[in-house]
Amino acid sequence: MSDVEKYNAAASAENSAVIGFLFKEFQQALPTATFKVWHGAPVWFLEDIPVVGYQDHTHGTKVLFWSGKDFSEPGLLGLGKHxxxxxxxxxxxxxxxxxxxxxxxxxxxxxxxxRSLRPTK
Known part of the structure; x- marks a missing residue:
């Protein structure tokens, strides 16, 4: 069992269905990505660069997109200084x-x- 599968199995009862759903969606959408528990939560990487992850929280499952501010999507809230x-x-x-x-x-x-703080597209 991978570290992400262990994380998912240990998720709160309230969030386990969401986490299971997200895991399947991430796997389907990012078939070439690697994934692991990184800084305490599952994260998917493309060429060793984090792109998306989720975390079990008291008030739901938080999904983070590392470049999400540049998606110009109103449904995503900016987080942090990057x-x-x-x-x-x-x-x-x-x-x-x-x-x-x-x-x-x-x-x-x-x-x-x-790593270099410049976008690659």
Missing amino acids: RAAGITYTDVASINVEDLRRYLRLSTEIIWDY
């Missing part, structure tokens, strides 16, 4: 699948390389 943006899902019914899939597609097209 280019990250995210969204919180409280249950599977709260997930707009069309939006999620668009965000995941954008995460493969707009990638900030935080």
Whole structure:
């Protein structure tokens, strides 16, 4: 069992369905990505650059897109001083699948390389 599968299995009962759904969507949308638990949460990487991850929280499952501010999507809220943006899902019914899939597609097209702090496209 991978570290991400262990993380998912240990998720709160309230968030386990959302986490399971997100895991499948991420795997489908990012088939060439590697993934691991990084800084305490599952994160997907393209060429060793983090692009998306999720975290089990008391008030839902938080999804973070490392380059999300540059997606120009009103459904994502900017986080921190860099280019990250995210969204919180409280249950599977709260997930707009069309939006999620668009965000995941954008995460493969707009990638900030935080090692050099310049975008690669």
